[in-house]
Amino acid sequence: AQKITQTQPGMFVQEKEAVTLDCTYDTSDPSYGLFWYKQPSSGEMIFLIYQGSYDQQNATEGRYSLNFQKARKSANLVISASQLGDSAMYFCAMRDAGTGNQFYFGTGTSLTVIP
Amino acid sequence: EPEVTQTPSHQVTQMGQEVILRCVPISNHLYFYWYRQILGQKVEFLVSFYNNEISEKSEIFDDQFSVERPDGSNFTLKIRSTKLEDSAMYFCASSESGGLPYEQYFGPGTRLTVT
Numbered sequence: 001a002q003k004i005t006q007t008q009p010g011m012f013v014q015e016k017e018a019v020t021l022d023c024t025y026d027t028s029d030p031s032y033g034l035f036w037y038k039q040p041s042s043g044e045m046i047f048l049i050y051q052g053s054y055d056q057q058n059a060t061e062g063r064y065s066l067n068f069q070k071a072r073k074s075a076n077l078v079i080s081a082s083q084l085g086d087s088a089m090y091f092c093a094m095r096d097a098g099t100g101n102q103f104y105f106g107t108g109t110s111l112t113v114i115p
Numbered sequence: 116e117p118e119v120t121q122t123p124s125h126q127v128t129q130m131g132q133e134v135i136l137r138c139v140p141i142s143n144h145l146y147f148y149w150y151r152q153i154l155g156q157k158v159e160f161l162v163s164f165y166n167n168e169i170s171e172k173s174e175i176f177d178d179q180f181s182v183e184r185p186d187g188s189n190f191t192l193k194i195r196s197t198k199l200e201d202s203a204m205y206f207c208a209s210s211e212s213g214g215l216p217y218e219q220y221f222g223p224g225t226r227l228t229v230t
Contacts, residue, residue: 033215043204045158045221052216091158100171101146101213102160 003027003099004092006106013082014114020067021077021109023092032096034075035103036066039089048090051075082113117141119222121207127228128197136192136225138207147190148208148219149182151175158206164190165213197229 005024013019025034036048051059051066059066067076079086089110093103120139128134140147149161162172164182181193190209194201204226208219 031215035218037221042223043226044223045206045208047218047220050216050218093158095215101148101163101165101210102171102173103150103158103219104160105158107157 003104004094004106006092006109008109010110010112012112012114015084016081018078018080019082019111021090021111022074023076023106024074025094026073027094027096027098029096029098032094034066035093036064036077037091037093039091039108041088049077084113084115087111087113119207119209119220121222121225123225124223125226125228127230130199130229131196134194134197134227136205136227138190138222139188140190140207140209141220142188144209144211146210146213147184149192150206150208151203152206153203199229202227202229
């Protein structure tokens with residue numbers, strides 16, 4: 001069964017606009033963490049933001065914020081004021097006590113920022 | 116800022132040959148990981164390593180694969196007899212600790228091409 005689902009294979013956003021990348025997850029473990037990584041065309045994986053299942057507030061890191069809706073099991077990434085350099089693949093990932101230390105990744109969303 | 120490094124950036128090998136992919140994790144990190152990403156697909160967990168032994172491995176990590184920490188800085192992934200389907204980007208990652216909320220820092224990857 002898929003632990004992480006990203007339903008948007010590709011997204012376009014106008015420069016300076018905000019964009020939301022969807023991620024839903026599946027776990028029965030009460031303790032889990034959700035991560036977002038950015039993968040530019042150069043291939044490296046860059047950590048963006050983390051949300052813990054017990055965190056009371058949505059995580060924010062600069063222009064990145066995570067819209068965490070626990071009951072719906074969604075952890076959408078919001079990028080505000082998009083920049084051309086935001087064009088990349090974005091992966092949602094999860095760890096829970098059942099998965100130990102390994103991450104489960106989604107299939108990714110390709111974001112293109114249009115000037 | 117400390118980073119995970121990987122060498123080589125690109126390795127081309129013939130089917131049936133052995134390859135060793137090298138990684139230098141962040142120096143104070145204790146947990147090390149290998150992931151792979153077949154072109155256009157999601158990132159998949161291979162193995163995690165802690166205290167000089169494998170702590171978890173996926174079903175992908177069969178007898179053809181092995182990992183080693185030969186000295187205090189390097190962490191290697193060996194594929195004994197490569198197959199065409201081993202062609203992928205291989206990412207090394209490290210984390211300070213194994214539990215949440217510790218993110219895994221990824222290296223830039225080694226692109227393995229098996230011909």
